Amino acid sequence: MFRKSHFNIRKFIYDAFDKDMAKVVFEKVGIWDCTTCSACLNKCPKGVDTVGFVTGLRQLMVEDGRIPPPIRDALKSVSIHKNPWKIGAEERSKWAEGLEIKNISEGADILYFVGCTPAYDARLQKVARAIVGIMNKAGVDFGILGNEEGCCGSEIRRMGDPWTFEYLAKENIETFKKYNIRKVVTTSPHCFNTFKNEYEGADFEVQHYTELIAGLIEEGRLAFSREINKTVTYHDPCFLGKQNKIFDPPRKILASIPGVKLVEMDRARERSLCCEGGGGRMWIESEDSEDRLAKIRVGEAMCVQAQILATACPFCLLTLEDVVKTEELEESIEVLDIAELVIKAL
Amino acid sequence: MSLEEIIKDTKAYYCLGCGVCTSSCPVARVIPSFSPRLLVEKALFGFGDEIISDKDLWSCLICGRCASRCPSGVDYLNFVREMRMEALSKGKEGLLAHDGILNTIMELQSLNLKQDRNFWITDDLEVADAGEYFYFVGCLPYFDLVFGEGGLCDVGIRSIERARNTVRILNKIGIKPVVSNNERCCGHDLLWNGDLEGFKRLAELNLKTIKESGAKKVICVCPEGYVTLKRDYPRFLGEQDIEVIQLCQILADELREGKLKFLENASVDYKKVTFHDPCSLGRIAEIYEEPREIISSIPGIELVEMERNRVDAVCCGTSGWVNCSGCSKKIQTERLKEAEETGADALITACPKCEIHLNCAKYNADLKIRIKDITDLVAESLA
Amino acid sequence: MESEEIKIGVYVCHCGINIGSTVDVEQVRDSVSELPNVSISRDFKYMCSDPGQALIRKDIEERGLNRVVVAACSPRMHEPTFRKTIQQAGLNPYCVEIANIREQCSWVHEDKADATDKAVKLVCSAVAKASLLEPLEEKEVEIAPRALVIGAGIAGIQASLDIADAGFQVYLVEREPSIGGHMAQLDKTFPTLDCSACIMTPKMVEVERHPNIELLTYSKVIEVGGYIGNFNVKVKKKPRYINMDRCTGCGLCAEACRLKGRITSEFDVGMGKRSASYIPFPYAVPSKYTIDAEHCLFLTKGKCGKSPACKDACTADAVEFEQKEEIVELDIGTIVVATGFDLFDATEKPEYGYGLYDNVLSGLEFERLVSSSGPTQGKIAIGGKDPKDVVFVQCVGSRDKSVGNEYCSRVCCMYTAKQAYLIHEKLPDARLTIFYIDIRAFGKGFEEFYDRVREEGVRYIRGNVSEIIKKGDRLLVMAEDTLLGEPIDVEADLVVLATGIVPRADVRELMNLLKISQSPDGFLLEAHPKLRPVDTASDGIYIAGCCQGPKDIPDTVAQAKGAASSAMTKMSQGKVKVEAIIASVDPFICRGCGRCVEACEYGAPELQEAEPGILVSEVNDSLCKGCGACAVACPCRAISMKHFKNEQIFSQIEAVI
Amino acid sequence: MNKGFEPNIVGFACNWCSYAGADLAGTSRIKYPPNIKIIRVMCTGRVTPAFILKSFQNGADGVLVAGCHPGDCHYIAGNLKCEKIMDVVKRLVGILGIGKERLRLEWVSASEGGRFADVVTEFTEQVRELGPLSGKSQG
16 A cells, blocks of 8 residues: 655655765655655654755755756746746736735735735635735735735745745845834745744744734624535645644634534644645646545545635645546535635625 | 061051050950051061961951051051061962952953943933043942842842932032043052052053043042042052042032032931941041031931941941951941941941941841941932 | 971873873873972873772872872762772872863864863863862761652562561652552563563562551652751651541442542543542552542532442441541651653654544553453453454654653563564454564563564564554554555554653652752663662662663662662661761851851751850751852851862862963 | 964863763763863852952953753752852953853753753854953953
8 A cells, every 4th residue: 555656755865874965866756746744854753854855855956957847947937027936026916906905115014925826826816815805804904015025935945946045035034124014924824934934034023814813803803794604624734734833723713703614634733634735846746646635635624524625825725626626526625715714704 | 578668667666565456456356366466566576477377467457446546656557558468479368258259350450351330320320431520430330240139249239329329419519520431440459458569550540541531530439449549549659630539528518518408308218327437438538527417417317426436436347358257247246236226227338348248247137227328318318 | 287298199091092192191291290289290001990099009108199180081980989099098088189181181172282281281270179179077977777768669669678678667658549550550561471460469468568668658758858867758648538447448438439430540541430439459559448539529519419428338437538638757767769650641642643533542551451450351342343453653752852752661662562462362363563663672581572472473564653544433554664665554443552651740849859850851860870870869869660761670670679779788887978078167257147048958057156146157067968059158258168169269270271 | 363362261060960961072072172171060059250250360261151951950959049140240241341252151961962062162162253351461
């Protein structure tokens, strides 16, 4: 009973002990399969930095110029357009057209950092608008950077390009400083994680939007007026859950929506299964042909009779929804971002 | 310096052997083996080595009670100082209290270190880098860390408040004094513990600092600093073109001219007080009346005298942070009891060291009388 | 004394090449030969060897040396050796000073010139201190012939029996209602498969009957004062609400209890239920009941039906709700600590689903399940059915930095093998899989037993389990078979986690009580890891069993016997030398301010009235441990910390720079 | 400017934890700069402020005091007493112009040989960076 990938981090590490490093890296299949979800890192009894090892190997490949074309394109796009989606920076704030959102230069308590994928992906633009809608309802004083916003670098770093990451980090910190930003709220757990744990010299507070909304609900600043009579299960994104131990705010939000019956999948919280969207995996497909983890995950959600599979990460949303479409499960289950559920119920 | 030179220098050969010195000596009362007379006589008989080996050489408080009463005018204080110099040159020293930390602090100040001693200056205080008056702060910043709250040997005082109060008072009477980060320890204790070279190093650095500030007048609050700058700097480094003044003198002058005004019923906390003459201020500098005038003129305060006052006052029990012991405590306890017997609710002193030593004696002891510094008292009572 | 001329001999050791290869020993020898007070300086291949020591003794005798400096390895290594050496030559043992030029010089530096330079300074510093060293006197105190043993698991039981057999009085304190500890909870013991209860019960009964043992169960040590030979101990006896003399152990009270079968049994680690009035297990000692005040209706709510059912049921009139807690005071000579361990809480590893799935058990839970005295009388059933596939997971909470336990628990490999064997005996058709990282079968008969288990068809897979998830009614255990390098999933009806051994949750409380320390793994710290494994840093306090670190039963018993014999040695000597490196007060200088009293953790200095109204501090030599905090607190330097006096250290500072 | 400057560092280590930790660094052959010379005390609670000041006065450029981690003191709380005292001594060396950075208090256990070496290496580099204690020559 063997699982899908040839990717075997332990073997990589063992091989690296006594063989020529370059040979090890470049002859291995599966190095791009790692989603950097950190499930192994968290459990390693000897505290080996497995994820750092993988990104390190990738870095060697990037240095050597042996980069798979899709990765190369994504990295190139970031240096040109400040996003990995190969779309011009001038189109970054298109999603916000028609919405009344302050530019941060006018001054605000909170910077809403939208992120590349929610800014450019049509499906995720809905999530960004939902978050804006919620914040407006609650009277949160926030602004956005508009076209000035640039990639956070989280995925770039994991694709083996720490140099561009450092450049992006420096630039973002400077931009935040310029507008005297004290608090940043992100759509994506990936941006959140990198701001919180990987930006050296950052002196601003970071929140994931689920923390912000859970807080707003607790303070009574959001009143639900509509019931959503559905069975909902929540998929913990790795970068929010496993890696930053934010398990409760999303659940608190869901539990407070009238009508929602919250059920848990077997693999919940620390035990959650990765959707396979992290670590650059949005840009590169695995060479193995077994079932995607997202497919397994949707199956798990259906096992607990969930009608809605809720999540709080752009990548999770895309990978899970993709499965629902390709497997033609739209009748049975719907994948939604928590923000979308909240705005529906307001 | 040879023994003969010391004898000559201090006129020890005039000693009549009358014993007035020993019977006047507060130390001799608690350490019967200690005798100023015997020390001098031993020198006259040529037993210099015995004197410098005797640990009691370091028990003398330099309080000057013996010298003030000596019918022959033996310069007993300098006799002890010079004998200590001899002892030091033979590698002998007294038992330094607080593991010698205060003495080390003094010695470290003769190095070329950039101190940060002015941390206490708050925004409400007006001080200058240059000007006519130089306020010589003395050891207060260091005392605060050693003896202040949470300090190494907490005796429950706030020495640094003294410095602030002094500047407040000076500001009130229109003086914006120079306070310098380059000020050093005055050198009093090094001098009297026999380290003349160490003293000179500090004195030179201080004179340089004072002169660079352009000041012509130096205001001292600490009586030891006052006598050191006024008497010892000229003696060992030649005449200086500066006037050294003790704060009480300024205050008494201002009072007489009616320029210093106290609050109506200024003293609520202290009704009846007694004044303890610090040795340097009293017997050495002969400033007896000014502090009394100042205290008496604070509305609501009654000044009463202890049995032994002015020239007869008794030392606070320790000097130069050397040979502090249970005997010192006996002297201190006796002095505090003498103050309590007057019925006063506070003993007023004018020397930070008296304040420290008397407070230390109160630690875990059954002594009620409060100890208050005259500068603090004045600052709190000013209109 | 003061006039005695100081004559120092300096001896620089090559330690083979350990020092000599990095430090120019001859240069060190020559550089210090002209220092004041040094009358001879030599070098030698191995100073600690017999000829090396003889060299020192010869010089002392022939040259009249009165202080010795040895520049060699750490004083923590050979200071005692050289103290003895000079003592044999008639000097006071405290007249030697060691310069540590091996551990703190030759072994940590590479450049020979730098290392030599540093070695010279370290020797200068030692010479400076040696010039000021003073002979010290070692005093003696009497030792009370009574031992306190804390904890009555197998370690405490064995130690108590040994000490009592030697004729000393023993007070054995146990916090549970019965003695026996964790061993009593086990079914069979590896590798011999002896029944745990069968080999333990006779010892438990012997403890109860021994004329020299006073058993204090349901009790806790709450205060320990004093020092070796003269510990003053307070023990709190919790009320059992049952009269120990009257109770016959018949169990009518438990039968009658209105909460019967509703309270979780601690002894069965949640696998079984009990009443509020209970005896933890059938062969408990003492075989007397206890009413659990936390649950008993009458004790918690003040009401239990019309009248308490147990009281009505008891024919011996043994129920006494009016009992109060009692404090017992003891004068003790030596103490043996045998407080055992806690089991690792597997919920700290959420990936295993422990606490989430009923069919994931801890090792101890499985012991109770498989035990014939357990809640199922030894029947292994999951959801009423015999499990077909059982998976064992090794190293749960051991060798795992992610939960902060870096050490190996030492018993799990073998107890897992034993448990697999027990299942195989009862359910020969069950498929048994053990996931392991390494098998540590190091003990007597262990490897043979491991082979036997494998012969029975138990499958050993090398790889640590990464997660356990539900698959229908069954579990899916996921791991990598690291020998094949391929992921592997195994389905299971029952998973047994080889939960490791962790320090007692209240170990800090115990440390504060006894003034002993812990090692980085959290277990109690022995005085020396190899040579003093049962001693602690506090004289007269010994440790045995798992409180010192994970170990199996034979090792525990051996260590208990070791601790007992150490305690007995001290008590049969009747007297003990107390620390010579202590503080002393110069009563003439002391101001009696009491700052030393405030600084001391041991109550060693006390203020005494020397003359009316004059207080002077006095240090109790037996209480002083020699830390020197009082000397720092003393404002007037009345207190000297012997062997670490101000002038000694000042001289070292001067010499070292 | 300070090229070739080798700082003089005096270390005070408690017998039970840090001195043993230093020994362990030796037994493990972990290398560190030779600038530090350790004076053994039974407990950091024995380190009186005068030891620190005397060290500076005698020409030390840095002083390291190393004791047991809080809670591990062989004498219960000597290390905490030392910490309280060192807080004041740091302020003292601060106003004296010696500089707080030249005095360091660290907790090193008997099992932390590596940490001992790291602490010493790092502190030595820091003091080297600070340069010689100014005015030392005049002293």
